[in-house]
Amino acid sequence: MTSGRFAPLAAAATAVVASAFLMLGPAGCDESQNAACTDNCPAVEGTYPLRFMGDAGLPAECVNLNVQPLADGEVLSIQRGEGGMLTGSLAGVPLTGQVYASGDLTLTGLPPPSSDGGVSTIYTLNATHTGGGDDDGGLVHGGLSGNFTGQFSRIQGTSALRCNVARPFTATRQ
Numbered sequence: 001m002t003s004g005r006f007a008p009l010a011a012a013a014t015a016v017v018a019s020a021f022l023m024l025g026p027a028g029c030d031e032s033q034n035a036a037c038t039d040n041c042p043a044v045e046g047t048y049p050l051r052f053m054g055d056a057g058l059p060a061e062c063v064n065l066n067v068q069p070l071a072d073g074e075v076l077s078i079q080r081g082e083g084g085m086l087t088g089s090l091a092g093v094p095l096t097g098q099v100y101a102s103g104d105l106t107l108t109g110l111p112p113p114s115s116d117g118g119v120s121t122i123y124t125l126n127a128t129h130t131g132g133g134d135d136d137g138g139l140v141h142g143g144l145s146g147n148f149t150g151q152f153s154r155i156q157g158t159s160a161l162r163c164n165v166a167r168p169f170t171a172t173r174q
Contacts, residue, residue: 037084042103042129044086048076048144048171061163065119067152069165076125076144076171078107093123103129105144122151127169144171 051072058069070091078088080099088095088107097107107125127146150165 037099037101040101041080041084041099042131043080043142044099044105044129044144045078045080046142046173048078048173049073050076050090050148050169050171052148052167052169054168058165059163061161062152062165065152065154065161065163067119067150067163067165070148070150070167075174076107078105090123090125093121095123095125097125099129103131105129119152119154124149124151127171142173145169 049072050070052070055069058067074091076088076090078086080086084099084101086095086097086099086105086107088097088109090107090109093109093111095107095109097105099105105125105127108123110120110122113120125146125148127144130143130145146169148165148167148169151162152164153160153162
């Protein structure tokens, strides 16, 4: 004889699965904001000396990993390929990413792993192109403002040492 004890459980399971599928779709995002570029990409290619704001120093975990902070003036180099695809470099780390019609861009990269079991590094830059004047088409005086994130880790024995650095920056194209 079934007493209906399993009906609430089935209803709860259905609700959980349905909500999981809803979370897979874009949640309130305006796709026009991050539409991939074709011909309407802002001109972001160039070299940008980064100026970091609000430097509070490195977290203790980073000091333990012997991580060196990026210095003010470190040059971010960006080249644009097909459409909005970007390549670049920062402090010798090769970067790849995308620029969007809105002027937002993302670059990510990691240096090749060292053979001595050194620190693994991932750089991520999220920025907005601030554009130049109409007289130069944005090619000379353009700038970037955004956030740099560095993730560092090293396997030591059976555990991993990790640290994260997040620093806001501005940059003016050279």
